[in-house]
Amino acid sequence: MAAGEIVYQREHTLDPLDFIDVLQRSTLAERRPVHDLTRIQQMCDTANMIITARIDGKLIGIARSLTDFSFCTYLSDLAVDEFYQRKGIGIRLIKETKLHTPVAKLILLAAPKAVDYYPKTGMTKHEHCFMLSDVNELKV
Template identity: 55%
Template sequence: MLFSLKSISKVVKYQVENNLSVEEFCAVLNESTLGERRPIDNPATMKGMVENAALIITARIDGKLVGVARSISDFVYCTYLSDLAVAVDFQKKGIGKELIRQTKMAIPKGKLILLSAPAAVDYYPKIGMTKHSECFYISEVSEIV
């Protein structure tokens, strides 16, 4: 499917879809390459990611899922946009930016925070997000010294 940038905004349907199926979620992650950095091969983890999300915004074209924004939030102070995925064939058409906008509109209070994929670091400032250099993370409790 090919869409021009001008016409795609007319056919993309954005909606809150907190009951998104794990299968569709995994499929769009794989189609976007985000699946390379997510535990797609662990169904229980993927199920938990979908079921425990505070907000899932989807982008669909003719019913096909082409993008998703999955967030965790307290709804008043901060929202962590954990997964932002747009299928490769639909990237660079404004869908990711609109998913971010829809997320912020759904949870307007507090800050919207995300960790960028290495290839997307330069994208977020272009759409108005502020880069933050003081971010830290830990994966395993055994890493605490």
């Protein structure tokens, strides 16, 4: 792995301070309890699908989900450091999440600022929610 290369991986644990940091460097902190470490810790401890994007160990993107691996995966948090946005990291985090839960439908609730982003990825709008049934529907 070269220095400065983005590494995508599934992680089984997530440091709550790293999570808060990337939420604050994205625009998601305004809609997450970043000042309540107990809640953030619980969010990190109970998520059972965490896909990260890191550069030289630094967390620059995350897809934090809850899944049963067979019917549905709820992608609760998709956050990318604003400095690294518009480089395909968000779509790659979605794709990696879907690849780890291939038969489950991927479901998320869009942040108001992101409503126009998800249709561009190939996800289908369903009222106020987006769903991805097949990884091949992603427009990469």
